[in-house]
Amino acid sequence: MAVTVELQAVESPAQREAARALIGEYLRWVADIARAEYGLSFDVHAMASSDIDDAGKFYPPTGRFYLVRVGDAPVGVGCLKRLADGIGEIQRMYVQPQVRGVDAGRLLLTRLLGDARALGYRRVRLESLKALEAAHTLYRAAGFREIDPYSENSMKDYQAPETLAACRQSAVFMELTFEDDAA
Numbered sequence: 001m002a003v004t005v006e007l008q009a010v011e012s013p014a015q016r017e018a019a020r021a022l023i024g025e026y027l028r029w030v031a032d033i034a035r036a037e038y039g040l041s042f043d044v045h046a047m048a049s050s051d052i053d054d055a056g057k058f059y060p061p062t063g064r065f066y067l068v069r070v071g072d073a074p075v076g077v078g079c080l081k082r083l084a085d086g087i088g089e090i091q092r093m094y095v096q097p098q099v100r101g102v103d104a105g106r107l108l109l110t111r112l113l114g115d116a117r118a119l120g121y122r123r124v125r126l127e128s129l130k131a132l133e134a135a136h137t138l139y140r141a142a143g144f145r146e147i148d149p150y151s152e153n154s155m156k157d158y159q160a161p162e163t164l165a166a167c168r169q170s171a172v173f174m175e176l177t178f179e180d181d182a183a
Helices: 013-038 044-053 104-118 133-141 161-169
Strands: 005-009 064-070 073-084 087-095 123-129 145-147 171-177
Touching: 005 104, 013 044, 013 064, 013 073, 013 087, 013 123, 064 104, 073 104, 087 104, 104 123, 104 133, 123 133, 133 171
Parallel strands: 087 123
Antiparallel strands: 005 064, 064 073, 073 087, 123 171, 145 171
16 A cells, blocks of 8 residues: 655644654654764754754745655654755754655655755755665765765754764765756
8 A cells, every 4th residue: 555645844833843753753863873873962952942943944935844744643854954055954854764665755855955946055965974874875866975074064053062073973974966957
């Protein structure tokens, strides 16, 4: 039986609460990996609160914030924000384990990239723990390539200065440049 995946913009209080729960779930999962694999820690609560409550971060006009739904159940999230002039950043791409493999992540990534293009971003960046290899496979298939760490990444806001270098070494930094449609 085919699974129907739907993306909904996070707008209502109920959607924000569903997104908060999923982002918390995602960040706790990533924090566990970061602690076990790299000896790093970060403030999950502060990150989740910033994601939900900062109206200028993932919300229009410069960002996008989606819930992934299968039936009535919210099962994932994904966000786009303005990083710098002409550059967007994808963050918090997450689908729960039980729905991985049904192309929910691919659908979400495609939507976020389409939005980035529509918003006039010429490049889209992301940062991901090295341990999340399945995600990197998805990003590479979409055209992302590895780049050097970029200073605008958000982890600098959630890491102590003495652990920032280790944090950067634990991550893969990627970028997609949109080809000129006029060619």
